Amino acid sequence: MTPAEIREEVLDILRDIAPDDDISDIDDAKPFREQLELDSMDFLDIVMELRKRHRVQIPEEEYTELASMASTVAYLEPKMKDL
Amino acid sequence: MPKDFLAGAKDYYDVVVIGSGLAGMTAANTLARAGRSVLLCEQHYKLGGMATWFKRPGGHIFDISLHGFPIGMIKSCKRYWTREIADSIVQLKNIRFDNPMFSLTTSFNREDFTKLLIEQFQVPAETVHAFFDAARQMNFYDDQQTTTRELFDRFFPGREDVIRLLMEPITYANGSTLEDPAISYGIVFSNFMSKGVFTFEGGTDRLINLMEADLKKSGVDIRIRCDVEKVLVENGRTSGVVINGRTIKAGSVVSNSNLRATVLELVGEDKFDPKFIDEAKAVRLNNSSTQVYMGLKPEELVPEETGDLLFSSTAETFRTDLLLSRDITSRTYSFYYPRTRPEGRPRCLIVSSTNARYEDWANLPEDEYEASKQDLVETTLDAIEKYVPNIRDRIDHAEASTPRTFQHYTKHNLGSSFGTKFEGLAVSRALPEQLPGLYHAGSVGIIMSGWLGAINYGVIVSNDVDAYLLKSAEKNPFASTTK
Numbered sequence A: 001m002t003p004a005e006i007r008e009e010v011l012d013i014l015r016d017i018a019p020d021d022d023i024s025d026i027d028d029a030k031p032f033r034e035q036l037e038l039d040s041m042d043f044l045d046i047v048m049e050l051r052k053r054h055r056v057q058i059p060e061e062e063y064t065e066l067a068s069m070a071s072t073v074a075y076l077e078p079k080m081k082d083l
Numbered sequence B: 001m002p003k004d005f006l007a008g009a010k011d012y013y014d015v016v017v018i019g020s021g022l023a024g025m026t027a028a029n030t031l032a033r034a035g036r037s038v039l040l041c042e043q044h045y046k047l048g049g050m051a052t053w054f055k056r057p058g059g060h061i062f063d064i065s066l067h068g069f070p071i072g073m074i075k076s077c078k079r080y081w082t083r084e085i086a087d088s089i090v091q092l093k094n095i096r097f098d099n100p101m102f103s104l105t106t107s108f109n110r111e112d113f114t115k116l117l118i119e120q121f122q123v124p125a126e127t128v129h130a131f132f133d134a135a136r137q138m139n140f141y142d143d144q145q146t147t148t149r150e151l152f153d154r155f156f157p158g159r160e161d162v163i164r165l166l167m168e169p170i171t172y173a174n175g176s177t178l179e180d181p182a183i184s185y186g187i188v189f190s191n192f193m194s195k196g197v198f199t200f201e202g203g204t205d206r207l208i209n210l211m212e213a214d215l216k217k218s219g220v221d222i223r224i225r226c227d228v229e230k231v232l233v234e235n236g237r238t239s240g241v242v243i244n245g246r247t248i249k250a251g252s253v254v255s256n257s258n259l260r261a262t263v264l265e266l267v268g269e270d271k272f273d274p275k276f277i278d279e280a281k282a283v284r285l286n287n288s289s290t291q292v293y294m295g296l297k298p299e300e301l302v303p304e305e306t307g308d309l310l311f312s313s314t315a316e317t318f319r320t321d322l323l324l325s326r327d328i329t330s331r332t333y334s335f336y337y338p339r340t341r342p343e344g345r346p347r348c349l350i351v352s353s354t355n356a357r358y359e360d361w362a363n364l365p366e367d368e369y370e371a372s373k374q375d376l377v378e379t380t381l382d383a384i385e386k387y388v389p390n391i392r393d394r395i396d397h398a399e400a401s402t403p404r405t406f407q408h409y410t411k412h413n414l415g416s417s418f419g420t421k422f423e424g425l426a427v428s429r430a431l432p433e434q435l436p437g438l439y440h441a442g443s444v445g446i447i448m449s450g451w452l453g454a455i456n457y458g459v460i461v462s463n464d465v466d467a468y469l470l471k472s473a474e475k476n477p478f479a480s481t482t483k
């Protein structure tokens, strides 16, 4: 997957998780938490969904990498580039 | 021959879940939805664990633990269960307090509490805002040394009335005391304060039935009257369970049974590091409860102003030891109006709950035990007379349950109603490090207890289990891990 595809995939997951938020104009550089109503269960759902869809494993110590769209895509790129 | 409750069960599952409390059911559902084969075993004949109910003649259905939960239940039920379940969650708007220090009615959210604290309790607005913000910002990774008492003393020194307003409902909700870590108070309190107290329309029976239907839809193999006797260990890993004498292999095991019982009885001390055993043994359990269930005659209606939840006490001040004493001064009444079960027969019910110590009830001889239960009913009827006049003439059913009752139905050591104290969470989380493939999901550490805590913890643990199964499959590609 290319970074653009990974970004689209994360957006798709977020759409399920935060159906009441508008995610079309998300700022990639800013933390998700400042833009969406996300709590720690929501981040867990992102992790579970990535594993379910792509068998990507994210250890608990690395959940902080999912802070913003930019950091998420950068973190996932090596894990998902061959998918 | 006795009925074989495991008839048709397979010899291997990716996951065996021991116990169908809310954490166990949610873990089973989440893992089945993730594509795992799941066996859910419950020793009782009913699913739900402490989320349960019972029926009595006269059309009464009593709920045991449906007194209120925070708004977060809506989101968790929508995501991990069904929209129908989430859509049945409604607010309880009349929360009352009545004690020698104050009497008031509130919607039990930040807005209304702020108003009450400033106007009725005359606390400066800045202090109130600062307190709510401090509680809101608390999270699990914060310092665990500060106690709830110290938190209150920082913001409201000498204000026992304020402490009572802020603490009494939470003590009732999860058994926590002023001596517990402030974060366990702050997290639970803030969860409630965000929008108030909620309940499930249709009652616990409807909730559990809807959950059972969804478990089946997800493909979970559900078995009642299946008492898991043993968790099996092979080559240092969890390999299955023994149920009603039969061995079933499993890629991993999630125990929703009591944490101590899981470690010490289901697995056995010899399978763990002695240091871990010491830690597990040092985990303190939370207190238990007594309850009195009162059913009103069909024509008797309680006016709704009486409240949904009423925190009543005759004690001059708020003290945790008084709350546990058998000389009861504090009772929390839940009033169930016909709207609780809109499809059922229109009935008003009252459940009075009080925190209690298991040891005060455990060793009473049978006749004394029965007499104490009857005394509990009588003294409760006396106490509720103030709020529901002529109660004795208006009811057609009253009975009591004690810590022994809870112990009997859920197999919880000491009949603990709210799981373990704070330190239980770390032991629960450390279990798979000790014994790969074995997980615990259930009320622990105060913050993971209650209906919402149990559900969310079930999801958190499922995530770990799913990751473990994926990893084991990568190491051993020939093992079957998905159905």
Ligand SMILES: Cc1cc2nc3c(=O)[nH]c(=O)nc-3n(C[C@H](O)[C@H](O)[C@H](O)COP(=O)(O)OP(=O)(O)OC[C@H]3O[C@@H](n4cnc5c(N)ncnc54)[C@H](O)[C@@H]3O)c2cc1C
Pocket: B018, B019, B020, B021, B022, B023, B024, B041, B042, B043, B044, B047, B048, B049, B050, B051, B064, B065, B066, B067, B068, B069, B173, B226, B227, B228, B229, B256, B257, B258, B289, B291, B353, B406, B409, B410, B411, B412, B416, B417, B418, B419, B441, B442, B443, B449, B450, B451, B452, B454
């Ligand atoms: C009186 C009372 C009032 C409460 N009020 C509220 C409230 O108003 N709001 C709220 O949010 N929470 C309330 N709670 C707390 C809440 O009910 C619990 O925290 C929650 O239901 C616990 O869920 P759990 O998944 O941890 O496990 P449990 O409900 O304890 O379930 C564990 C299950 O495992 C089964 N089991 C155990 N061992 C085995 C075995 N070896 N083999 C097979 N099965 C086994 C048991 O039978 C049981 O079904 C209340 C609790 C009590 C007792």
